[in-house]
Amino acid sequence: MTAPHPFGLHRSLDPPGVLPQLARRLDATPRALENEIAISVRALSIDSASFRQLRETEQTSGEPVEDQIGRIVRERGKMQNPVTGSGGMLLGEVAAVGPRHPAAGRLLPGTPIATLVSLTLTPLFLESIGAVHRATERVEVRGTAILFARTLYAKLPADFSEEVALAAFDVAGAPAAVRRDAKPGQTILVIGAGKAGLLCLAAAREAVGRSGRVLAVEPGRAAADRARELGLADEVFTIDARDPVVMLAAIDAATSGALADLVVNVANASGTEAASVLCARDDGTVVFFGMATSFSAAALGAEGLAKPTRLSIGNGFVPGHDALALDLLRCHPALARAFADLAGRPGA
């Protein structure tokens, strides 16, 4: 094993030296090297696509889900479903922090944490597998995982349920980007009022202040009403963002033609790229967080509309995003209630 690499290249066995996510097999030796963290793993939260595939295999082959997980982790040194390619994340407590890890001295053994990156790049050694909770796609385990110097994790808070904390971490990049990029007095448009959208409304409200404006668009009547009741947005439009003409008319009227300085797209649906671009000022920015975003639809759409607007790919990692998301929930109790309600509904 060569010197431990911050991205974990030293743990890739097959092929050796590649990024761990691309490796077929990792070295899962359950001992933290000088810049690694060892985690006592308590549960795996399996990616939905992977969990569905494991259940299907159980039905066709008779091999129970827990046995499949044990076999995959033994063979690969990580829980990466070989069919779907996907992973999930894990929950546990810090067991050991290497003396040259960036958090050495600050992160104490026993701290409950969750990983914020995929199991597909996380070395994992399992001693035993316990209950499989099919409704929540969670599996109780005992084992050890390794985090590299650059592996993202978050401390689990004492004042929120695990479910709410994980849901907040999952979408934390979007409100953190809004808080970083929105300026006092600006007009911010949030497209989509799910978990990410609600957090973005709170972040936008805090960033633009009283002189700024926060607008929201959401096609579902109940979701739009929920967003309205929070009082974070100045206006919430019940509009389907897949219709660019209707969208432009609404935002043009609401802003007296000035349009939005920043458009944050957190819609689940595809086909909302043109509307996002149209509703932004020529010198504004659109940031796309929805995984249904089409790169070419966004790029060619802006060109076809002669909009020099800046287009961003939402980066799920903004330093401090996990703490910011929890703080937004703490400062806005009505938001926290609505968020917890959504976090309890799979797919919401």
Add this chain to the structure above:
Amino acid sequence: MTAPHPFGLHRSLDPPGVLPQLARRLDATPRALENEIAISVRALSIDSASFRQLRETEQTSGEPVEDQIGRIVRERGKMQNPVTGSGGMLLGEVAAVGPRHPAAGRLLPGTPIATLVSLTLTPLFLESIGAVHRATERVEVRGTAILFARTLYAKLPADFSEEVALAAFDVAGAPAAVRRDAKPGQTILVIGAGKAGLLCLAAAREAVGRSGRVLAVEPGRAAADRARELGLADEVFTIDARDPVVMLAAIDAATSGALADLVVNVANASGTEAASVLCARDDGTVVFFGMATSFSAAALGAEGLAKPTRLSIGNGFVPGHDALALDLLRCHPALARAFADLAGRPGA
């Protein structure tokens, strides 16, 4: 017909009022309304996918390519291939400029221009169809096209061949973004040394000045040598950007660990997202211009690597990009020669 809309909604007949690109049929009445331009069309440059489909139909049905084009334009009011959905662009001269068009008084009748947006959103009326040039996928025509207030076009220059000018316009967004975003003293990394890449090297050199650094990466030996000979980059690496580990090692060494302030990805190949993110500083920016870019690979890649780097979708339109691209060629004669050589080779 309602009041003419800057995006041309008033010309959409089926369904009425949608963005022209989405309409099955446009009103191609060959007369400029108050904020429109009428173009005397001389030639259509048909999109490659569309031209291939038209030739296949000619072989199976016997209907000549020119007859198919005439039929499609009669039926749809635009040259949008109903099978591939794609268009192309057109060449012609300005016939009339409406008094309320943004260019009224500045753009004179007779000026030779090319459209910079797709034929899929351009109302077109054809009087006759002439020669079909199969090698260049160009069709000589006589007719009238309509440009809306927001339709992009470029004046054809007198000092470059049509082929070189069109190739420069095609990739002009990337060097314009570099010229706008790169600052004196910064380190810029350009991934890909095709037509767009070479123009980006010139734009980067001008933007960062003598105190800055320009690095280039290109997998092809001949293309890398060509880039080296231009003397615009401080270093050109013959590396395949699909290997993130090799890329990181090279750029890390070349910058003494500082990495690049701005990474411009103009690679044709897919799978270069991780390397692009890895070679940028945490507080830097990656701008993706390659149409092979995967939105999710870029977003999830950055998160998995814990890189808070800003990620941009390259916008093909930056105001003045057409003039900037031609000026870069004028100021760098060796670049102009290399560019003209590449422009003469389809697919280069």
